[in-house]
Amino acid sequence: MKIAFIIGTRPEIIKMAPLIDVVNKQGIEYILIHTGQHYDQEMSEQFFKDLELPQPDYNIGVGSTTHGKQTAVMLEGIEKILLSEKPDIVLVEGDTNAVLAGAIASSKLHLSLGHVESGLRSYDKTMPEEINRVVADVCSSLFFVPTEESALNLIFEGLDPHNIYITGNTVVDAVIRNLKIAEKTSKLASKLDLEENFITLTMHRAENVDDPQRLKNICGALLELEENPIIFPVHPRTIRTLKEFGLHQALEEAEHIHLIKPVGYLDFLILLSNSRLVLTDSGGIQEESITLNIPCITLRYNTERPETVKTGGNILVGAEKELIINNVRNIMGDESLYQKMSKAPNPYGDGKTSQKIINIILKAYDKGKLILKPPEDIGGHEGRYIQKVEYDMDVSQYERNNENSRIIAIFENGEARFPHPHLKLQNNTILIDKFRSN
Ligand code: UD1
Ligand code: UDP
Numbered sequence: 001m002k003i004a005f006i007i008g009t010r011p012e013i014i015k016m017a018p019l020i021d022v023v024n025k026q027g028i029e030y031i032l033i034h035t036g037q038h039y040d041q042e043m044s045e046q047f048f049k050d051l052e053l054p055q056p057d058y059n060i061g062v063g064s065t066t067h068g069k070q071t072a073v074m075l076e077g078i079e080k081i082l083l084s085e086k087p088d089i090v091l092v093e094g095d096t097n098a099v100l101a102g103a104i105a106s107s108k109l110h111l112s113l114g115h116v117e118s119g120l121r122s123y124d125k126t127m128p129e130e131i132n133r134v135v136a137d138v139c140s141s142l143f144f145v146p147t148e149e150s151a152l153n154l155i156f157e158g159l160d161p162h163n164i165y166i167t168g169n170t171v172v173d174a175v176i177r178n179l180k181i182a183e184k185t186s187k188l189a190s191k192l193d194l195e196e197n198f199i200t201l202t203m204h205r206a207e208n209v210d211d212p213q214r215l216k217n218i219c220g221a222l223l224e225l226e227e228n229p230i231i232f233p234v235h236p237r238t239i240r241t242l243k244e245f246g247l248h249q250a251l252e253e254a255e256h257i258h259l260i261k262p263v264g265y266l267d268f269l270i271l272l273s274n275s276r277l278v279l280t281d282s283g284g285i286q287e288e289s290i291t292l293n294i295p296c297i298t299l300r301y302n303t304e305r306p307e308t309v310k311t312g313g314n315i316l317v318g319a320e321k322e323l324i325i326n327n328v329r330n331i332m333g334d335e336s337l338y339q340k341m342s343k344a345p346n347p348y349g350d351g352k353t354s355q356k357i358i359n360i361i362l363k364a365y366d367k368g369k370l371i372l373k374p375p376e377d378i379g380g381h382e383g384r385y386i387q388k389v390e391y392d393m394d395v396s397q398y399e400r401n402n403e404n405s406r407i408i409a410i411f412e413n414g415e416a417r418f419p420h421p422h423l424k425l426q427n428n429t430i431l432i433d434k435f436r437s438n
Helices: 010-025 041-050 067-085 097-108 128-139 148-155 170-185 188-192 212-224 236-244 248-253 265-273 283-291 306-310 321-333 335-342 353-366 395-401
Strands: 002-007 029-034 089-093 112-116 142-145 164-166 199-202 230-233 257-260 277-280 296-298 314-316 380-388 405-412 415-417 429-436
Touching: 002 010, 002 067, 002 097, 010 029, 010 041, 010 089, 010 112, 010 170, 010 283, 010 353, 029 067, 041 265, 067 097, 089 097, 097 112, 097 128, 112 128, 112 353, 142 148, 142 353, 148 164, 148 405, 148 415, 164 353, 170 265, 170 283, 170 353, 188 265, 212 236, 212 248, 212 321, 230 265, 236 248, 248 257, 265 283, 277 283, 277 321, 283 296, 283 306, 283 314, 296 321, 306 314, 321 335, 395 405
Parallel strands: 002 029, 002 089, 089 112, 112 142, 142 164, 199 230, 199 277, 230 257, 277 296, 296 314
Antiparallel strands: 380 429, 405 415, 405 429
């Protein structure tokens, strides 16, 4: 079996690394395709070093440009590679333009596509990443979703529950594997002379940093929050707009704000795990902070990681100056709130996600499920129905007894549930798809 991994940006390198580790250890054949969307040493190469990754077999070298052109160049480059390499499955991770291009290229070639971190939705279509997530999921054949909530997002978009696997998120594997290494090797703590009670800040999301008013509001809050040191590794996109909107100098001159270049993964884990609090608009850092028990304040109006908010580890504040200031001061000044936030349970799994994903892929390969074929039976979709189940049976028994039916969702005490094979159905309502057979 041969796997093609597609990566393009910093978070994809980090979250795909644990999967590449497993594949390497098991001697599974693979190729690594880097689209080159991130190309600076500190946005790409540094992570290959930190995570001990092999160099990519291909680098498309797309660089920075408009979304349309970037996606088109990647699409053309990926298609060419996939045609010559003929992998059994392509794996993409997350929601970047590299994922969009990889997903379209693979599905048009009828190659099996596994989407890692599938099913996340912010329900905000102005976010470029939301479009990428939805399109990637439409193109995918195997969905590796982090939580039941993300599984349900896919279910209600009509995707087949039999291809959805709730695996957790590989970010937890990456944190567990690398934190110990970071504690031994990172020199960041002594280099920055880290004080107690500092805040780590990151922001790069287009809707914040490309919008002068939002960026000004956030910077205004940072300047007022003088009572704690703020360490801010600045994404290249953000440096550019801070300077363009005339906001850079004030941050640089503020004594409590420390602007630094983006740091490598090992250094970032040290920074994050020693922070009192995190302020961010990053997706991955919302997950990492709950994994490391660090309270998180998210500079966004919505999140595709709602589990972090529901479990109490994360608060959304948008780019609202007063909300940012008040929430930072509340959390810093209220020990019981602080403890509650830092003890929020991690919804993203136990750190064994990568092995689970590879096991699922190997099983699917052995069963011939990675070969995508047009249907051979004459039949098709008959309709979608709701039914109340009277008898004592579970999902797999129901589906065995009703060969042409597939349970899409279960409603238990009014709440939608993913149809896990062993979930009991008695007295619950189910939503089913029925298929005709000849
Ligand atoms: C991209 C992803 C975003 C992800 C982020 C991770 C899309 C649509 N966006 O956003 O989902 O959260 O990566 O960090 O795919 N630049 C450099 N050096 C680099 C890379 C970028 O200077 O190595 C600068 C360029 O000025 C570029 C800008 O950053 O125009 C934005 O880069 P781009 O890859 O388009 O988007 P990100 O903001 O990095
Ligand atoms: N990260 C890093 N160095 C930094 C900032 C972030 O290694 O200076 C890591 C962080 O640990 C996380 C990932 O980069 O795993 C998040 O990437 P980013 O915020 O760029 O993208 P997103 O997750 O929002 O897509």
